[in-house]
Amino acid sequence: MRQDASPRQGQRDTASVTLQDIAAHAGVSRSTVSLVLRESPLVAERTRLKVQRSIKALGYVYNRGAAALRGSRTSTLGVVVYDIANPFFGAMVAGIDAALNREGYVSFLANSEDSPARQQRFLERMREHRVDGILLCPAEGTDPTLIDTLDGWGMPCVQVLRHVGEPPFDYAGADFHQGVCQAMDHLVALGHRRIAFLGGHSEHSATRERWQGYRESLERHRLTYQRLLRSTVTRRDGVAMIQQLMAESPAPSAVVCHNDLVAFGAMLGLKHLGRVPGVDCAVIGTDDVEEATLGDPALTSVATHPHAIGEEAARLALRRIATPEGAREQVVLAPRLQVRDSCGATRPPSGATELNPAAGEHA
Amino acid sequence: MRQDASPRQGQRDTASVTLQDIAAHAGVSRSTVSLVLRESPLVAERTRLKVQRSIKALGYVYNRGAAALRGSRTSTLGVVVYDIANPFFGAMVAGIDAALNREGYVSFLANSEDSPARQQRFLERMREHRVDGILLCPAEGTDPTLIDTLDGWGMPCVQVLRHVGEPPFDYAGADFHQGVCQAMDHLVALGHRRIAFLGGHSEHSATRERWQGYRESLERHRLTYQRLLRSTVTRRDGVAMIQQLMAESPAPSAVVCHNDLVAFGAMLGLKHLGRVPGVDCAVIGTDDVEEATLGDPALTSVATHPHAIGEEAARLALRRIATPEGAREQVVLAPRLQVRDSCGATRPPSGATELNPAAGEHA
DNA sequence: GCTAGTTTTTAGACCAATCCAAAAACGCCA
DNA sequence: TGGCGTTTTTGGATTGGTCTAAAAACTAGC
Numbered sequence: 001m002r003q004d005a006s007p008r009q010g011q012r013d014t015a016s017v018t019l020q021d022i023a024a025h026a027g028v029s030r031s032t033v034s035l036v037l038r039e040s041p042l043v044a045e046r047t048r049l050k051v052q053r054s055i056k057a058l059g060y061v062y063n064r065g066a067a068a069l070r071g072s073r074t075s076t077l078g079v080v081v082y083d084i085a086n087p088f089f090g091a092m093v094a095g096i097d098a099a100l101n102r103e104g105y106v107s108f109l110a111n112s113e114d115s116p117a118r119q120q121r122f123l124e125r126m127r128e129h130r131v132d133g134i135l136l137c138p139a140e141g142t143d144p145t146l147i148d149t150l151d152g153w154g155m156p157c158v159q160v161l162r163h164v165g166e167p168p169f170d171y172a173g174a175d176f177h178q179g180v181c182q183a184m185d186h187l188v189a190l191g192h193r194r195i196a197f198l199g200g201h202s203e204h205s206a207t208r209e210r211w212q213g214y215r216e217s218l219e220r221h222r223l224t225y226q227r228l229l230r231s232t233v234t235r236r237d238g239v240a241m242i243q244q245l246m247a248e249s250p251a252p253s254a255v256v257c258h259n260d261l262v263a264f265g266a267m268l269g270l271k272h273l274g275r276v277p278g279v280d281c282a283v284i285g286t287d288d289v290e291e292a293t294l295g296d297p298a299l300t301s302v303a304t305h306p307h308a309i310g311e312e313a314a315r316l317a318l319r320r321i322a323t324p325e326g327a328r329e330q331v332v333l334a335p336r337l338q339v340r341d342s343c344g345a346t347r348p349p350s351g352a353t354e355l356n357p358a359a360g361e362h363a
Numbered sequence: 364m365r366q367d368a369s370p371r372q373g374q375r376d377t378a379s380v381t382l383q384d385i386a387a388h389a390g391v392s393r394s395t396v397s398l399v400l401r402e403s404p405l406v407a408e409r410t411r412l413k414v415q416r417s418i419k420a421l422g423y424v425y426n427r428g429a430a431a432l433r434g435s436r437t438s439t440l441g442v443v444v445y446d447i448a449n450p451f452f453g454a455m456v457a458g459i460d461a462a463l464n465r466e467g468y469v470s471f472l473a474n475s476e477d478s479p480a481r482q483q484r485f486l487e488r489m490r491e492h493r494v495d496g497i498l499l500c501p502a503e504g505t506d507p508t509l510i511d512t513l514d515g516w517g518m519p520c521v522q523v524l525r526h527v528g529e530p531p532f533d534y535a536g537a538d539f540h541q542g543v544c545q546a547m548d549h550l551v552a553l554g555h556r557r558i559a560f561l562g563g564h565s566e567h568s569a570t571r572e573r574w575q576g577y578r579e580s581l582e583r584h585r586l587t588y589q590r591l592l593r594s595t596v597t598r599r600d601g602v603a604m605i606q607q608l609m610a611e612s613p614a615p616s617a618v619v620c621h622n623d624l625v626a627f628g629a630m631l632g633l634k635h636l637g638r639v640p641g642v643d644c645a646v647i648g649t650d651d652v653e654e655a656t657l658g659d660p661a662l663t664s665v666a667t668h669p670h671a672i673g674e675e676a677a678r679l680a681l682r683r684i685a686t687p688e689g690a691r692e693q694v695v696l697a698p699r700l701q702v703r704d705s706c707g708a709t710r711p712p713s714g715a716t717e718l719n720p721a722a723g724e725h726a
Numbered sequence: 727g728c729t730a731g732t733t734t735t736t737a738g739a740c741c742a743a744t745c746c747a748a749a750a751a752c753g754c755c756a
Numbered sequence: 757t758g759g760c761g762t763t764t765t766t767g768g769a770t771t772g773g774t775c776t777a778a779a780a781a782c783t784a785g786c
Contacts, residue, residue, distance in 0.1 A: 019772065029735065029736045030736085042735085066774090068773090070774040071741090106473070107472065108469055109470065109471070290598070382743065393744095407765090433771050434743080434771095
């Protein structure tokens with residue numbers, strides 16, 4: 001495809017046009033060209049136009065590496081998630097990307113797979129690239145001092161979804177505590193008395209918050225049945241946990257799940273046992289991923305708005321970069337219980353299910 | 364958190380330790396330190412250890428911007444996808460990330476949302492950052508000359524999943540043509556004669572390949588019923604299309620879908636109509652995302668192995684970077700029909716469904 | 727026409743690495 | 757001890773921008 005020895009170029013070696021060349025072509029100094037590139041108001045209109053014409057004519061390409069060397073900003077961010085294959089994170093990253101894009105920022109992405117070591121390597125790498133800041137969904141088992149370390153580096157860091165270390169720190173996430181309470185209240189209102197909670201380690205905040213919501217709800221409603229199963233948070237775990245629970249006596253009449261993946265697994269597990277989710281045992285998930293409307297029955301879930309969280313996190317990061325010493329902020333979005341058919345629906349499980357995120361009515 | 368005026372540092376201003384400082388501390392020259400950093404075999408063992416000790420002692424941070432200025436490589440890649448919220452891309456990005464991580468590469472990610480303009484902006488930005496190469500899932504409506512433009516830039520580019528422009532180019536994807544044929548053959552073997560195909564625009568290769576597979580299969584099996592519906596490829600489209608089809612006479616007895624999202628939508632639409640997917644109308648998807656095992660019935664789908672495609676694409680890119688003038692390569696992974704219960708299963712739709720990706724048996 | 731004040735432009739140092747070619751150090755043997 | 761071939765080390769040029777402070781070019785007022 002590419003002819004060897006005679007690379008096709010509009011004009012000379014396209015990779016080597018520098019500020020100096022533009023300056024010569026336009027009959028001004030290097031400094032002036034630099035000012036034009038950065039849209040400085042110092043430059044006179046006529047000069048600006050002249051320089052811009054030269055830039056076009058020579059096919060100049062701005063060299064961000066060189067600019068970063070002397071300047072203070074790279075317009076670059078590092079983003080760490082622990083499971084990009086989870087559609088929840090997909091939506092969140094889309095939100096981050098949209099917000100950053102609007103501000104002329106661009107981001108590195110790493111998938112830590114919940115490995116603190118891998119996360120650490122990436123963060124060090126980001127430091128070498130002189131990114132302006134980090135968006136971090138800390139991997140499970142992250143050393144809480146990591147936040148202090150980043151602070152010591154002078155690296156702005158916004159934690160997302162989970163947080164480690166001591167406040168004050170920048171954080172964007174959902175109110176998981178409240179989310180679980182909403183789910184519990186709903187189930188209690190439907191008459192459930194034996195409600196279990198499925199999934200999570202205690203290593204990080206997002207899990208602790210959920211568990212606390214569970215325990216507080218039990219107390220508030222004076223429920224004596226208490227069953228909290230720890231696990232990683234995949235479909236497979238959901239299947240295993242529900243099977244374990246249904247074999248017990250008494251079995252729960254409802255389960256609230258750490259996330260939608262676990263809830264999907266729980267529903268699947270119930271089917272394996274010949275039980276009908278939503279009839280024999282109510283199931284509520286957390287996240288409200290798009291897939292929640294699928295399945296039979298459609299999953300009732302606590303919506304945590306990943307796209308909005310992503311945008312919010314990006315906004316926070318940009319604000320911190322602009323004012324490094326400003327007060328730390330925590331943005332905690334309110335969740336919303338999205339009622340569908342997996343928690344004792346009035347309609348038959350195989351009946352019509354809505355596609356739009358509009359809550360179904362329940363008696 | 365961060366004390367103003369007295370930033371906490373282990374030793375001096377941590378951000379300003381340079382090669383020069385290391386050289387002075389270790390009693391060698393700047394050049395030698397540089398060689399040590401790049402793990403050059405030229406350096407004597409004793410010197411290497413001495414320098415490494417100084418690097419640790421002073422808390423040195425490598426400056427990749429500076430290195431990129433003089434050197435030829437940045438160990439950096441740009442990745443463009445068009446819908447990161449789609450779990451298929453999530454898995455693919457995870458594959459890319461894993462493969463790059465192993466080779467010490469790190470990547471920028473952009474979500475084009477199928478906007479060629481946004482894609483273009485990102486690519487130009489990547490050029491300014493001097494990335495070593497691009498992994499591109501071209502946005503719908505991408506001008507085919509884009510590939511020539513990138514080539515003109517001297518920028519290695521591997522297209523993924525879709526491709527535009529004329530071969531030879533580097534490409535990693537799945538054999539969508541063969542995938543559709545497998546699905547069609549399976550349906551015909553089950554006795555279906557009226558099979559429709561749902562979804563896709565004709566703008567890019569991946570859709571054309573699917574359609575061609577559909578039409579060829581019709582011919583090969585001498586089927587006269589032909590119904591191919593164009594659309595974007597979301598759940599919503601699946602619902603709409605299946606409802607339109609079922610209102611026709613004759614209605615299809617089976618549908619093959621552009622991707623799993625459309626297939627999920629189709630199953631949902633059938634339920635809306637009071638029909639049972641897999642009984643009243645067989646449904647086959649493409650991608651085999653993890654969610655395919657959910658739902659009722661579990662979705663039969665053509666597995667296209669996104670994680671593997673991602674790894675393969677990354678591998679191709681690294682190879683091209685190493686040998687810019689080598690022959691272009693196209694890696695096309697064979698798809699595999701993952702038979703479950705949505706296409707005329709022998710078991711009852713509400714019965715046990717498997718979680719593991721092991722094919723269900725059919726009479 | 728001269729001066730003071732404002733607007734534009736510029737020279738030259740600087741950022742932190744890599745590259746190249748040449749110099750220094752080393753080892754070995756006559 | 758000198759000479760020769762390796763192995764290591766090094767100085768200085770180079771990369772392509774930004775920054776700062778000062779110079780130059782205008783403008784208006786007297």
